[in-house]
Every structure is written in structure tokens, then in C-alpha cells.
Amino acid sequence: MGCGASARKKEIVKIDALDHHKLKERQQLQAKLRFQKCIETHFESCGHFRRGFPPKLGPLASSVCAGCGEALDQDPGAGFYQCTAEHDDTDWAGEFLCSACFKEVLMKTPEKFKSLAALSALVQGDVVGLLDVELLVRYLESGGRLLPRRDLENQYPDLYFTDAKALEASLPLSVAEADGDYKESDFVAICCLSYGWLGSDHPDPHGALCDALCRAFRLLLPSFTDPRHYPPLKLLLFWDFLSLHIQPDIPERIQYAQMRTMEILFGSLHENVLLLRCMYIPSLPFVQNRRPYVQRGWPLLESAMTSHKPPFSILELREDGLRLPPPNLSEWADQGRALLFKQSYRSPRQGHLPNVIAASTKAINEKDRFVEAARVPRTPADFEALMEKRRPLPAFSVEADRYLCVDLFTSFAPTLAVLRETISLVGVDLSSTSLMQQLVDYVKWVAKAPPAESAGKGVPAGRLHTVDLSASNLSDKSVSMLAPALRSLPALQDLMLSNNNEIGPPACQALATGLSLSKPGGETGLPQLHLVALDGCIKITDACLRHVNDLRTKNPLLRIRVRGTSMSTKLVAGVERDNTTASLRRMVTAPRASTSVAKDTMRGHRRLSFSDSRFETAASVQRLQRLLEGAAEWRKDTRENLEDLDFSACRLTDGQLASLSLSITSLPSLKVLSLAENPDISNDGLEVLVSCFLGKREYAEGHGKLRFLSLFACSRVTDFCLSLLKSLKRGAPMLQVNVNSTGMSPKALAQTRVRRPGTEQYPTPKWREPGQTPRSYLDGSGGVRSGAAEAAFPYTGNDFSSYGR
Structure with a gap:
């Protein structure tokens, strides 16, 4: 009995050891697959060779390779790889890979062409022999x-x-x-x-x-x-x-x-x-x-x-x-x-x-x-x-x-x-029809290229974002050939056509037609296009302005460069002002935008339009807050300040408006604020904005600078906001408000036609102390809102129904 039980116990131990070994192999394989996905989707975050001792994963965890289980802290010179990007995957624990495992994973991905680790693997495996040039030269010169x-x-x-x-x-x-x-x-x-x-x-x-x-x-x-x-x-x-x-x-x-x-x-x-x-x-x-x-x-x-x-x-x-x-x-x-x-x-x-x-x-x-x-x-x-x-x-x-x-x-x-990611043919003579057709065929093929054998499921279909054909002797005919092909590139952001002296109005018309954002049948265009550079093209005249504006009609983030052309100075200055607006909008709303506030770019910019933009992430709202806070500091350096702020048709929510209220009201010279066509803005968001305005000293004393506030087509704004608007008008006597197409009743709309207030000081509303704002959106502690409308104040005034956005 004892011998049989001992044998069965050894067999059970052996089976458990085998299962543990298989489980460990499965975990290592999953770690390699996770790292392979990282390489394919964000190689810049995990493709850097690191030396020294990797950090510990926890108090009981050692720095081991997730692919093979070998300890990495034994040889600090061996090096390792780690993905530093943020992961939504709950299984990701910041694993490390040793050099050998990383090369094994890398060789299965297209990113092997980006890294010297692939060439290192060929040298280490004795597949390729690379010669030291200095020693080879001395060897050959010695006979x-x-x-x-x-x-x-x-x-x-x-x-x-x-x-x-x-x-x-x-x-x-x-x-x-x-x-x-x-x-x-x-x-x-x-x-x-x-x-x-x-x-x-x-x-x-x-x-x-x-x-x-x-x-x-x-x-x-x-x-x-x-x-x-x-x-x-x-x-x-x-x-x-x-x-x-x-x-x-x-x-x-x-x-x-x-x-x-x-x-x-x-x-x-x-x-x-x-x-x-x-x-x-x-x-x-x-x-x-x-x-x-x-x-x-x-x-x-x-x-x-x-x-x-x-x-x-x-x-x-x-x-x-x-x-x-x-x-x-x-x-x-x-x-x-x-x-x-x-x-x-x-x-x-x-x-x-x-x-x-x-x-x-x-x-x-x-x-x-x-x-x-x-x-x-x-x-x-x-x-x-x-x-x-x-x-x-x-x-x-x-x-x-x-x-x-x-x-x-x-x-x-x-x-x-x-x-x-880039096609750069700067200085290449593309006046030949055959060469231009070769480039056009390649652009079309890239847009429809079959997936590479080594590309994984997470690899984007195309990454070509820049086409630079500056000083390439392009003509109107060659641009007309190229423009329809560029439309098929899904990730195109920058199109550089600078210093091509034969480009004129026909080329601009071809670009406006080929890169347009809508066509019959529902075909989409290039909403992510960032820059079209036409500077130095001396045949571009004032007649091209209409085509330039066509490029920007449905892409407000597009920048167009026309310096050094034959356009008049006045028209070039107008295009540059639109470019500044586009740069600021992209800084805030575009994916992967920089979080820094570009004060030098914004200085002297009186109007900032974010019309038709989308603040879909919390990061974009934070970038906008920093941008407006930077604009508030202009007064220290210059008398030119931001006066007109346009958020029409941005799909702003009450929470986003509440988050931006302090930044908006911090602008010292703000005169025009448009929140039109934002159906998600309700009384709650407007309450926070008004309270922030009334917390400013100039509004509390009755001499605020705000002249026009548009709430056109904000359908969730109801009669409750009437008292808020009247309080705001007390602080800014010259204020005009557009509340057409909102949820307000005809009786409330009629009350907007009142007389101008007197010079007397009005008491602060009971529901708000000076400098205090409702807590419902600023600290998330619950809703605090005014329960009763304040008394109507005698205003004269203008019929606001004629104002648009």
C-alpha cells in the first residue's frame, strides 16, 4: 500500500509540474503577443534599447523577462525593452523583454525595418557579416x-x-x-x-x-x-x-x-x-x-x-x-x-x-x-x-x-x-509625364495596397501623412493628375507644393475639386488635412483666392501658405489670419495635439473661432483651458486682447461648459461669446457660466465689457435662465442676448425687451456670495441652483431677434 501510494503521489507531482510548465509557457506566449501588438501600434514607445537594471514590478516580483523568464538584473549590460505607453488592457503589467525575446517578436512585424535590432539579430546569428570600414580600408591599401x-x-x-x-x-x-x-x-x-x-x-x-x-x-x-x-x-x-x-x-x-x-x-x-x-x-x-x-x-x-x-x-x-x-x-x-x-x-x-x-x-x-x-x-x-x-x-x-x-x-x-509615412521628392524634376504618372500610380496603389504578410491585425492600413513635392517643377497638368489620387490617402495631413513656378489658377482649382470634402453620392474627403503649402508659386494670383477658400470651407483646421506668390498683400494677410485660427483650433481639438500653450502664436489674435469643432476627450478640454488662460495673460504684454470667442456648433455639454467657465470669464477684453447651436447646453451649464461672470469685480460693479451672448438654437435653455440673463445684464449694461430657437416660452422671450437699467447698484443674488460658483460642476458635490426667479429689471433696449450666431 505504501509503495503504491508513493508512486501515485509522485505521478500527481509530475502531472502538476507538467501543467505548471504548460501554464508558464502559455503566459510567456501571451506576453510576447501583447508586446508584438505594442510594437505594431506604437513602436516609438517600446522600441528603445535600455541598459541598466530594470525597475521591480512589485515588492515580491523580480525583474524577469516576460517572454522567457530569465532574470534581467544579472547583467546590466545585456539590455532590455519595455513599453512605456499607457494600456487599457488589464492583463498588462509593464512587462520587460530581454533582447533575444524582443528580436524574436520584432522579426514577425513590419517594424523590423525601423530598428537596428533586426540587423543586430542578423549579425549575432552569423547570417550577415558587416565589415569595419576603417580596418577594411587599411587592409586593402596594404595590398x-x-x-x-x-x-x-x-x-x-x-x-x-x-x-x-x-x-x-x-x-x-x-x-x-x-x-x-x-x-x-x-x-x-x-x-x-x-x-x-x-x-x-x-x-x-x-x-x-x-x-x-x-x-x-x-x-x-x-x-x-x-x-x-x-x-x-x-x-x-x-x-x-x-x-x-x-x-x-x-x-x-x-x-x-x-x-x-x-x-x-x-x-x-x-x-x-x-x-x-x-x-x-x-x-x-x-x-x-x-x-x-x-x-x-x-x-x-x-x-x-x-x-x-x-x-x-x-x-x-x-x-x-x-x-x-x-x-x-x-x-x-x-x-x-x-x-x-x-x-x-x-x-x-x-x-x-x-x-x-x-x-x-x-x-x-x-x-x-x-x-x-x-x-x-x-x-x-x-x-x-x-x-x-x-x-x-x-x-x-x-x-x-x-x-x-x-x-x-x-x-x-x-x-x-x-x-x-512620407513621400519627399524635393528637387526632383517631375515635369516628365511618365514620372508623374508613376507617382500617381503609386499613390493610388498605396491607398489600396494589400496588407503585408508580416502585418498584424492592429497595424493601420496606411500611415502616409506627408507628400512633399516642393521645387519639383510641377505644372497645372501634373497637379491635375495628382489631386484625385491624393484624395484616396486616408491619413494625408501635409501637402507641400512650394516653389513650383508653373502652378497657377488651374492647379488651385484642381486641388479644390480633388481635395473637397463632399461629392455627390456621399463620398468623403480629407477632414484630417492639416497643411497645403503653395508659397513661392509665383503664378498664383488673386484669382486663386476663391479656390483657396474652397479648400477651407468644410475643413476649418486647414492651414494654407501663400507667401511669395503674386497675390496682393491684403489677401495674403487675410489667409495668414485664417491660418492662425486654424493652428489654434488644431492645437486644441486635433488628436495627439501638444498640451503646451502657444502664447507667441496667439498674441494679437482678437478673434478665436472653434465653430464646428469637437471636444470629445477630457484632454482636449484641458488644452483649451490652458489656451484661454494663456490668452488672459496677454494684457501683461500687449494691449491687443481676445475679444471674440466662438463655440457655435461644438456639441458642448453642461459639464464641458462648466469646466471652461472660469477660463472664459478670465479673458479681460471679451466682448462677444457665441454658444449657438449647442443643443446639449441647458440651464445648469449656463448657471455656472453666469455665476463666474458675476464673480468678477467689473461685473459686480456694473461695468462689464461683454456686448453680445448668443444662445441661438440651444434647445434645452428654458424660462429658468431668464433671471440669470437679467442678472448678467445688470453687470454688463451693454449686453445683447440672442435666445431665438431655444426652449423659452413666448412670454419669457417677450421679457427680453426691457428698458436700460439705471445707475443704481443692485444687490448680489441671495443664492450666490461674491466670487462663489455653484458646486454642481466645479467640485461634483451635488446640485445647488437658484429656486426662484429674481425680479425683472427695467431695461430698454433692442430687439435681439435679428441677431444670428
Whole structure:
């Protein structure tokens, strides 16, 4: 009996341990799924690599990885990830993920293109070998020869960068400062080399390409001449022949497709991943393959995958030197990249590279035209047509590579469409109809793009919010082609068309028609559109004002820039005043608006209209309170104060009006207040507002400045508010009130026609002490309201029925 019971007890313990293990695995899987959702919906809050000891989750909880259960406080240098955003999910407990678990989750999401952690995983897993540029240059200059990765890594392992943690924790290049205290591994950048092979079985049989690259890197990196003057930078190089394991029995490009490293490297959205486009083909007799760069298939794929990169992330190596992007187009001189790369250059004494020169913005030859066209994004169908067009050249040494390139781009393009937030083609000549049609086709495709395979259910369908076509030589015809396509973008906020001298009234009319907010049949437009920039378009005249106003008719948050055009100064000033109103409205009502009060923007603005706005969240009401409180402080700095405040058709509730009452009545020069067409405002909310007015000294003494109060179409305002309005009129003798279309009886409406009061002082109503407000909305302690109407006071006056909103 004893032996049998002991065996059964051990079996029960074993089953319990197995169940506990399964439960723990299920919890870890759920934690990873939660973190994956965080990555897909708000990557900025959870994608930062953190070092040190993570905080404890509670008095008895240890800092462990929610994905694998390993303790994170054992190695402070290992790093971890944590989502800092607020969560509505009750199961979320602020879990941490170790670096390994985070990479595992990250590689399943489209956000792998945003993070250096994905590249770190490739390096750590020995999938890709990244070379230290400084060591590689010294190796090649000392007579070293290009060898396949397997041989080079075995003979010279120090050439390869193996510190995956440093790559994962690298700071963005744009944050570098000249006097910053940085370590050598704080800034890590990767150059992806796009080039054409010079031989059939070797990329550079005679070393001509290596010589050009060495000279270019010596001119680019400050560490070769003055390492102490600049913040330290570790520059790495991806070179397919040296970075990938190329087996004799597997073609090189097939290996590319198997490892899927090409899209992660060339398609990366991180600013530390650069493209080095080597268009240099030596004109030497021993070069076997002299086909130009622009006629090669794989460089076309690499350029198509990097079309989203800004100009400052692309370097070009040509026969005449290393071309850097011009500062006026790339913000090169305004960011930290200028500190990490050399800004002054010296000509080499000999060789094929005379100097580093600035890239021209004019297309003067085939290479320049190719570079400009490469920045215009392509759809998969367009890329397939391009590959077919290159068939007769031929563009590939192996015909099967053509179909492989198409498959790679077709699988990559939907992911980029999900992640892409900006199309910036500043300085690109889009006067060609074919290029403009290519852009239009892409915009339409992005709006209807199929979801990426790696995109989760919580990933938004499209994030493209900015289209910048400034200085792109647009015409009326090209804008007419583009405007209907822009309408299909669900998240478009900023449309930049500045400095296009051929844009005139026809283009403005096309924009007003294409971006209109309503069409027959109930089609909706772009209510979230924030900015349309037309400044510097010299053909825009006063005749365009009607179309400009059409853009803003049903989108009061829209800002339109028309400075530098041929419009008259008076009309430009009117548009700017409307822009100020739109900026303030967006500051308060738009999602994710800043909570700071922009006093400098508001100063001198006498009228502020929030007509047709929606204060749907408590945060928007709080931002509006801060905005009005800032307006109340203008008197300290200027005599120009806010006089007209319009809240008509804002769907304000009694609670919101009560919350805003103190801020509204704090405006020292307020003369006009419109609360028209707010059917949710009742006597209770109006009671709080009036009590706040009467609590002011000037209203208690009978010389308040309020001239007009509109309660038009506030249907819940009844006869009870008559006494409140009469009390307010005692404090502001010049006040006129519009109570038409309210819930007041005809008898009460008739009592609004009374005589002007005398000069005598009126006693404070018994239900209110000076400075006191009802408690029903200010502290939530219950309703305190006046029970009896006060006596009517003799007013003369005007018939208020003729006043509108």
C-alpha cells in the first residue's frame, strides 16, 4: 500500500509540474503577443534599447523577462525593452523583454525595418557579416585582396564587426553634438553598397573598385585625419561578396532570397543605414563587364528598395568623385550627420577621384536622370514592367534572376506601404509625364495596397501623412493628375507644393475639386488635412483666392501658405489670419495635439473661432483651458486682447461648459461669446457660466465689457435662465442676448425687451456670495441652483431677434 501510494503521489507531482510548465509557457506566449501588438501600434514607445537594471514590478516580483523568464538584473549590460505607453488592457503589467525575446517578436512585424535590432539579430546569428570600414580600408591599401567571406573571415577575423549589442544600442546620427561626451560605440552606421560586378565570377578582379572605395572613405571619414575633433563614429559596410556566405553550388542571388537580408538592409527605415550607390565603372581595358550601372538588374532592385530614403542617407560614387547631397535639400548641414562625416575636403594627390563634390539638382546626363527617377517610388507592377523593359540589354547574367528580383520586390513593397509615412521628392524634376504618372500610380496603389504578410491585425492600413513635392517643377497638368489620387490617402495631413513656378489658377482649382470634402453620392474627403503649402508659386494670383477658400470651407483646421506668390498683400494677410485660427483650433481639438500653450502664436489674435469643432476627450478640454488662460495673460504684454470667442456648433455639454467657465470669464477684453447651436447646453451649464461672470469685480460693479451672448438654437435653455440673463445684464449694461430657437416660452422671450437699467447698484443674488460658483460642476458635490426667479429689471433696449450666431 505504501509503495503504491508513493508512486501515485509522485505521478500527481509530475502531472502538476507538467501543467505548471504548460501554464508558464502559455503566459510567456501571451506576453510576447501583447508586446508584438505594442510594437505594431506604437513602436516609438517600446522600441528603445535600455541598459541598466530594470525597475521591480512589485515588492515580491523580480525583474524577469516576460517572454522567457530569465532574470534581467544579472547583467546590466545585456539590455532590455519595455513599453512605456499607457494600456487599457488589464492583463498588462509593464512587462520587460530581454533582447533575444524582443528580436524574436520584432522579426514577425513590419517594424523590423525601423530598428537596428533586426540587423543586430542578423549579425549575432552569423547570417550577415558587416565589415569595419576603417580596418577594411587599411587592409586593402596594404595590398589585401578581396576574398569570399568564408576565406576572409578565417584569415582576417578582425575585419568583421561582432559587437551586436553596440549596433543594437547605437544612437541616431542626427543627435550628435560637437561637445557631447560620447563613447566609441555610441554611433554606429551601416553603408549598404550597391554596385555592379566587374567580372563574371569576381566583383573586382583587378582592384579598381577597391581603390575608388578606399579613396572615397578616406575623404568621407574624419577618423583618418582628425579623430579627436568629431564624435566617434563606427562605420560598417555591407558588401555582398564579403558579407554573405556564397556557396559554390548555390547561386549568389538565390542565397539572397533564402536569407531575406536584402530587404532588411536596403529597405531599412533607420537613419543610421545609408546607401552607397557606386556608379563608377572603370574604363580600363581589362574590365570584363562594362555595362553601365543604370542598365544592371540588381542595382535597379536595390535602388527601388531605397526610394524611401531621404537624400542625406544616400551617397554616390562616380568617376568624378563622391557626391554628397546638397545641404539645401537634405538638411545635411543642420543635423548631427555633419559632425560625424567630414564637412571640409581635400583633393587627393592622384587617382580616379579628384574631389568630393556636391550633387547637382539638374539632370544633365543619364546618371543624373536615373538618380532622380530612383527617388520616385514604384508599384510592383511598375517594377515588373521595368524588368521586362531591360530584357533586351541584357540586365542580368542569369535570366532566372529577373524573376527573383520581381518576387523580392513584390514581397517587400506592401510592407513598405504599411510603414511609409512620407513621400519627399524635393528637387526632383517631375515635369516628365511618365514620372508623374508613376507617382500617381503609386499613390493610388498605396491607398489600396494589400496588407503585408508580416502585418498584424492592429497595424493601420496606411500611415502616409506627408507628400512633399516642393521645387519639383510641377505644372497645372501634373497637379491635375495628382489631386484625385491624393484624395484616396486616408491619413494625408501635409501637402507641400512650394516653389513650383508653373502652378497657377488651374492647379488651385484642381486641388479644390480633388481635395473637397463632399461629392455627390456621399463620398468623403480629407477632414484630417492639416497643411497645403503653395508659397513661392509665383503664378498664383488673386484669382486663386476663391479656390483657396474652397479648400477651407468644410475643413476649418486647414492651414494654407501663400507667401511669395503674386497675390496682393491684403489677401495674403487675410489667409495668414485664417491660418492662425486654424493652428489654434488644431492645437486644441486635433488628436495627439501638444498640451503646451502657444502664447507667441496667439498674441494679437482678437478673434478665436472653434465653430464646428469637437471636444470629445477630457484632454482636449484641458488644452483649451490652458489656451484661454494663456490668452488672459496677454494684457501683461500687449494691449491687443481676445475679444471674440466662438463655440457655435461644438456639441458642448453642461459639464464641458462648466469646466471652461472660469477660463472664459478670465479673458479681460471679451466682448462677444457665441454658444449657438449647442443643443446639449441647458440651464445648469449656463448657471455656472453666469455665476463666474458675476464673480468678477467689473461685473459686480456694473461695468462689464461683454456686448453680445448668443444662445441661438440651444434647445434645452428654458424660462429658468431668464433671471440669470437679467442678472448678467445688470453687470454688463451693454449686453445683447440672442435666445431665438431655444426652449423659452413666448412670454419669457417677450421679457427680453426691457428698458436700460439705471445707475443704481443692485444687490448680489441671495443664492450666490461674491466670487462663489455653484458646486454642481466645479467640485461634483451635488446640485445647488437658484429656486426662484429674481425680479425683472427695467431695461430698454433692442430687439435681439435679428441677431444670428
